[in-house]
Amino acid sequence: MDMTVAGTGxxxxxxxLHVKLIEGIEKEGLVLSQFEAGQPSLKWNFPLRNELVVALxxxxxxxxxxLKSGTMHSIEFALKMQKPIYVLPxxxxxxxxxxxxxxxxxxxPLYDIDAFVALFGKVELTCKDDFLIYCDTHPLYHDAVEKFAQKVFEYECLGKIKVENGRIKRA
Incomplete structure (x- = not known):
């Protein structure tokens, strides 16, 4: 299940830019926010949102x-919550x-992604994603959008697929 934590109401x-992606998550997953409806995107919302992301x-x-990035706030939250922290060296x-x-x-340090994933659960190596299986046929872009409009945009943004010469392929 896909999930996101909003920094707005x-x-x-x-x-x-991500309206379609967010709407897709709303339909098939979970969108959380600690902000009231109407709360716009303000710079201090995001450290608060990141605290919730770390807690989850x-x-x-x-x-x-x-050293002076916003990410360091998330690191401070993780340290206070005694959450393990992993980094790319x-x-x-x-x-x-x-x-x-x-x-x-x-x-x-994270040197081996498979070893890291193994720390947190079993890895399913078989592909059960109908859309990615469909992409293996190198469909025309407009045909894919007709069948899987939501997934085409989402997977393109996530870098799971690419469009070349009007056809979709796995990235």
């Missing part, structure tokens, strides 16, 4: 963070926040 779909997860995975001078966490022993 539930009646506002932000950012506008079993662990925090940080792919990149500068970076070269010196890059992602100083994640490197700092590693140097202080506050996070564990």
């Amino acid at each position: 539930l009646d506002i779909r932000y950012p506008a 997860g079993d662990a925090l995975v940080v792919t990149q963070a500068d 970076h070269r010196l001078g890059e992602s100083e926040g994640t490197n700092w966490l590693l140097s202080k022993g506050l996070a564990k």
Whole structure:
């Protein structure tokens, strides 16, 4: 099941670029918000929203963070909640926040995604996604939109598919 936590009231779909994706999650998954209806996107909403996101997860995975980035707020929440933190290690001078966490022993490095996933549950290796199976036939874009309008946009945004020469393929 797909889930998202909004940084606005539930009646506002932000950012506008993802309206269709959010509407799809509303129909088939769960959208949460701690903000009242009508609450617009304000910069201080997002650290509050991120606290809820951290609370809902079993662990925090940080792919990149500068020392003065908003991501460091999420890291503070995870530390207070005693949630495990995992980071992608970076070269010196890059992602100083994640490197700092590693140097202080506050996070564990992620080197092997399969080993990481195994920590949190069984991995289903068979594809049961009808849309991705359909994409293996390299359908025409307009045919795919006719059959799976919601999924085409969602999977394209997630990078699961790509469009080449008017046909859809798995990315």
